[in-house]
Amino acid sequence: MGRKILLVTTDQQRYDTLGCNGGTIARTPVVDGLAATGIRYERAIPQSVVCMPSRSTIITGQHPSTHGVWMNGVPLPEDAPSVAEVLHDAGYRTALVGKAHFEPYIDPFLRFAENALSSTGTTPPGGTHRGFEHLEFATHGVAGATHYARWIQANHPELIGMFYAAIDASLQVSSAGGGDTGAPQVHSNAVPLDCYHTDWVADRTISWLDSLEANDDWFCWMSFPDPHHPWDPPEAEVGRIDWREVPLPENYPESASEREAILDAKPRHWKLWYDGSLVSNYEAPANWVPATMTADQVREITARNAVECELIDEALGRVLDAIAARGWADDVDIMFTTDHGELGGDFGLMFKGPYHVDGLMRLPLVWRPAPSAGVSPSVVSTPVGLVDLAPTFCAIAGLDATDWMQGGALPVDSNGGPERVLTEWDSELWGVGVHVRTITRDGWVCTAYKPGTVHDGTEGELYDLAEDPLQRNNRWADPACSTIQSDLLADLWDSQPSVRNPRLQLEAPV
Amino acid sequence: MTSPRGTVRRHVHIARTAEDVWEAIGDPARVHEWFIGIESCTVDGTTRVITTRSGIPIPEEIVTDDPIQRRFQYRITGGIVQEHLSTIDVIDLEDGTCLAIYSADAIPSTMALVIAGAAGSALEHLRITLEGPH
Numbered sequence: 001m002g003r004k005i006l007l008v009t010t011d012q013q014r015y016d017t018l019g020c021n022g023g024t025i026a027r028t029p030v031v032d033g034l035a036a037t038g039i040r041y042e043r044a045i046p047q048s049v050v051c052m053p054s055r056s057t058i059i060t061g062q063h064p065s066t067h068g069v070w071m072n073g074v075p076l077p078e079d080a081p082s083v084a085e086v087l088h089d090a091g092y093r094t095a096l097v098g099k100a101h102f103e104p105y106i107d108p109f110l111r112f113a114e115n116a117l118s119s120t121g122t123t124p125p126g127g128t129h130r131g132f133e134h135l136e137f138a139t140h141g142v143a144g145a146t147h148y149a150r151w152i153q154a155n156h157p158e159l160i161g162m163f164y165a166a167i168d169a170s171l172q173v174s175s176a177g178g179g180d181t182g183a184p185q186v187h188s189n190a191v192p193l194d195c196y197h198t199d200w201v202a203d204r205t206i207s208w209l210d211s212l213e214a215n216d217d218w219f220c221w222m223s224f225p226d227p228h229h230p231w232d233p234p235e236a237e238v239g240r241i242d243w244r245e246v247p248l249p250e251n252y253p254e255s256a257s258e259r260e261a262i263l264d265a266k267p268r269h270w271k272l273w274y275d276g277s278l279v280s281n282y283e284a285p286a287n288w289v290p291a292t293m294t295a296d297q298v299r300e301i302t303a304r305n306a307v308e309c310e311l312i313d314e315a316l317g318r319v320l321d322a323i324a325a326r327g328w329a330d331d332v333d334i335m336f337t338t339d340h341g342e343l344g345g346d347f348g349l350m351f352k353g354p355y356h357v358d359g360l361m362r363l364p365l366v367w368r369p370a371p372s373a374g375v376s377p378s379v380v381s382t383p384v385g386l387v388d389l390a391p392t393f394c395a396i397a398g399l400d401a402t403d404w405m406q407g408g409a410l411p412v413d414s415n416g417g418p419e420r421v422l423t424e425w426d427s428e429l430w431g432v433g434v435h436v437r438t439i440t441r442d443g444w445v446c447t448a449y450k451p452g453t454v455h456d457g458t459e460g461e462l463y464d465l466a467e468d469p470l471q472r473n474n475r476w477a478d479p480a481c482s483t484i485q486s487d488l489l490a491d492l493w494d495s496q497p498s499v500r501n502p503r504l505q506l507e508a509p510v
Numbered sequence: 511m512t513s514p515r516g517t518v519r520r521h522v523h524i525a526r527t528a529e530d531v532w533e534a535i536g537d538p539a540r541v542h543e544w545f546i547g548i549e550s551c552t553v554d555g556t557t558r559v560i561t562t563r564s565g566i567p568i569p570e571e572i573v574t575d576d577p578i579q580r581r582f583q584y585r586i587t588g589g590i591v592q593e594h595l596s597t598i599d600v601i602d603l604e605d606g607t608c609l610a611i612y613s614a615d616a617i618p619s620t621m622a623l624v625i626a627g628a629a630g631s632a633l634e635h636l637r638i639t640l641e642g643p644h
Contacts (some may be wrong), residue, residue: 072626106620109547109628145564168588171512171620282620310516430619477529505520507621507627 003370003396004332007221010312011051011099013338015362017309024366025246026306030317031336031366036377038368039412043383045421045440046340049352049360050283051101054339054386059083059130061390061405063422068500070426072282073508075100077115083390085131086217090399091105095134095208098201098223102130104508105144115145122147125198136204138197140225141166148197149428162190164230175288178356184288186304187232191227194479196234197225202315206322214327216279219393222319227308229351231301240310259348267449269434270355274348276446276492278454280427280434281353282509290349297344324504331394332373335389337365354425356401357440357471361423367410376435377411378450382417383440426504439492446488516619520630526640528602531610532580534636535598538572544639545632558584593617596625630637
């Protein structure tokens with residue numbers, strides 16, 4: 001019997017939403033406890049700041065250029081490499097419960113296997129799908145083809161209309177606001193907690209774990225859809241945190257002129273989005289102008305986001321209790337992370353896009369190795385990537401990393417880890433093309449904008465993370481930084497991962 | 511702000527003659543044979559109703575079915591689509607191969623990507639079907 005693996009992902013969660021990372025709004029004692037007895041990473045970086053490419057990186061252990069999912073809406077080929085398949089082949093029982101999103105959600109033709117599976121059961125044709133023998137899907141509400149949506153339809157049809165309608169009548173991500181402040185994607189949802197997708201994911205995970213034999217080795221990816229927008233947690237839980245008492249984010253300049261001055265010093269697409277002139281990410285509400293966002297709206301979103309983080313923490317606690325009840329507590333590795341971050345009011349912005357700064361790039365990552373492994377608790381300050389998760393799972397299972405994995409096993413202290421971490425963005429929609437490459441190394445974040453329809457190839461961003469932790473002071477054009485800039489850019493281009501050929505096509509908006 | 515109208519194009523090079531490819535594309539009653547996700551269709555004059563794999567019936571108006579230009583055009587006439595025109599062209603490359611091009615224009619814009627995105631996959635399926643396994 002080997003070590004079992006529980007991979008817990010959330011969606012679009014900021015680093016600073018966990019107590020162990022200094023967060024003060026959401027109470028997260030379960031993850032904090034895992035951090036105290038495990039390894040907490042202070043700079044875990046996604047290889048993409050949107051869902052499908054980042055999730056594809058987690059499962060393949062490859063950068064987006066290589067696995068080919070360059071943006072939401074580009075499906076990961078069904079025969080793409082999968083760490084779950086490696087583990088399954090080694091004898092692990094495997095399951096994915098919750099949000100997958102390797103394939104597009106908007107799928108009226110029901111072309112994609114994951115959407116089709118929700119109507120046929122939880123066991124894929126052929127025995128496994130991407131290496132998982134059991135799949136039960138959920139996403140942010142009850143629209144679309146997921147097991148959770150079907151469960152609600154079958155058992156609680158009265159709840160269907162209570163969730164926020166994330167897509168509006170024009171098939172755009174809705175900008176409709178709600179709550180006390182009219183904040184976008186905020187909605188009062190009367191769904192009871194035990195019918196909300198966070199608890200459903202935990203319940204279904206526990207159910208699958210209960211189906212296993214005591215001696216089974218298993219890899220379970222429990223994937224919570226929250227705290228990704230919409231922010232419509234069960235209304236009965238919203239009172240946990242009074243938004244009026246929530247402090248504004250440290251990186252939210254209250255003065256509009258200060259916000260605009262900071263944005264003006266960044267590449268042009270920052271300010272263009274802020275003032276409503278450009279949308280380069282489908283998932284950002286197309287008809288919402290960030291400049292109109294008020295401080296109270298930021299507070300209310302922050303509060304609801306924190307409520308969702310608390311619910312996840314409590315749901316995880318229930319799963320850990322179930323694991324302990326099976327007698328597995330000493331033999332389970334728990335990996336807690338997210339796919340990407342959330343701007344969360346930073347610079348006066350919300351949601352996400354081609355903005356490679358901490359709000360989107362600094363992720364919560366906690367690895368609590370199985371106690372039986374005897375790994376000492378630590379805090380790792382050197383950068384690591386989500387691309388390092390797949391080889392870490394192999395190492396936990398006593399397997400060699402495969403030759404197609406591009407990362408390395410996570411370090412257990414700050415003496416190891418990758419020399420550099422890469423992040424990329426490519427979007428091409430409605431005539432707007434944005435192409436971004438970023439390197440994080442030696443305490444710097446350097447971002448180059450390749451030629452597109454917005455940028456001419458000369459723009460970039462350069463931040464000293466120690467001196468400028470909020471990334472407000474773009475040093476790209478600072479002559480004093482020319483040497484480090486040249487060094488980082490040379491390394492960035494020399495280290496680019498292999499590019500999938502032929503290029504995969506965008507098949508849906510998300 | 512983004513335009514309410516979207517236009518998306520997909521194409522595939524097929525190592526078969528334009529006539530061979532047009533035989534499939536130009537017959538409106540055969541769309542379910544090559545468009546993955548369309549389970550069935552009925553054609554009555556210039557009216558076609560397709561049914562997607564998810565069970566959604568979509569009524570369409572056939573606008574153009576021109577075997578000389580090898581151009582097929584149709585409009586979706588129901589559902590949430592306010593305006594739509596899809597055009598499929600088969601271009602003879604005069605070397606025994608052809609280019610099949612699918613363009614979708616729609617309001618709301620997202621629908622153009624939903625249709626053409628699926629069509630790109632369908633064209634690739636058609637290519638594999640006609641060329642056979644390599």
